[in-house]
Amino acid sequence: MPAPEDLEVAIRRLDPDLPLPSYAHAGDAGADLHTAIDLTLAPGERALVPTGIALALPAGFVALVHPRSGLAARHGLSIVNTPGTIDAGYRGEVKVLLINHDPASSLELRRGDRIAQLVIQRYERARFVEVDELPSSSRGSGGYGSTGGFGAGGAVTGTTAHDDSRDGSA
Ligand SMILES: O=c1ccn([C@H]2C[C@H](O)[C@@H](COP(=O)(O)OP(=O)(O)OP(=O)(O)O)O2)c(=O)[nH]1
Numbered sequence: 001m002p003a004p005e006d007l008e009v010a011i012r013r014l015d016p017d018l019p020l021p022s023y024a025h026a027g028d029a030g031a032d033l034h035t036a037i038d039l040t041l042a043p044g045e046r047a048l049v050p051t052g053i054a055l056a057l058p059a060g061f062v063a064l065v066h067p068r069s070g071l072a073a074r075h076g077l078s079i080v081n082t083p084g085t086i087d088a089g090y091r092g093e094v095k096v097l098l099i100n101h102d103p104a105s106s107l108e109l110r111r112g113d114r115i116a117q118l119v120i121q122r123y124e125r126a127r128f129v130e131v132d133e134l135p136s137s138s139r140g141s142g143g144y145g146s147t148g149g150f151g152a153g154g155a156v157t158g159t160t161a162h163d164d165s166r167d168g169s170a
């Protein structure tokens, strides 16, 4: 049931037999997206899955493609590029880059299954202003566990983390 304050978003159904994205409950942030195809994902396999819709978001809005937590918890299904970014100017089919993270089980999805959810939100465009020095802050360049985690872990160091030597804080 649309509320008067709902944002109007133009949508094209590229697949006339699939339902439009819909919110399961009032107050939900995510509208569920459906797969337009049957597919089976082997353990570790990924696939770019069509949803049968195309959008024209109003200027200043973005749609983010998020995983559904139930499928993630039960089957290890996620999205490789989570959250996927649907730009306001994009007019092509919305697709979902699914991945089966389960180490042992294949996952079968049927056309029409709800595979992901679309969260539409406002965004800011930045004007990047180059400076020689950034304003100081209490965090500074501390990150990657600098405030402590669980167990004995401290800040992450080594080649997989950000190389601090490039920002002068090493
Ligand atoms: O999960 C996604 C992510 C993106 N897109 C579409 C809409 C988006 O506007 C476009 C480009 O996405 P992105 O900018 O993330 O990809 P890119 O690799 O940077 O491609 P491009 O060079 O086209 O910007 O692809 C999807 O349909 N699903």
Ligand SMILES: [Mg+2]
Pocket: none
């Ligand atoms: Mg891009």
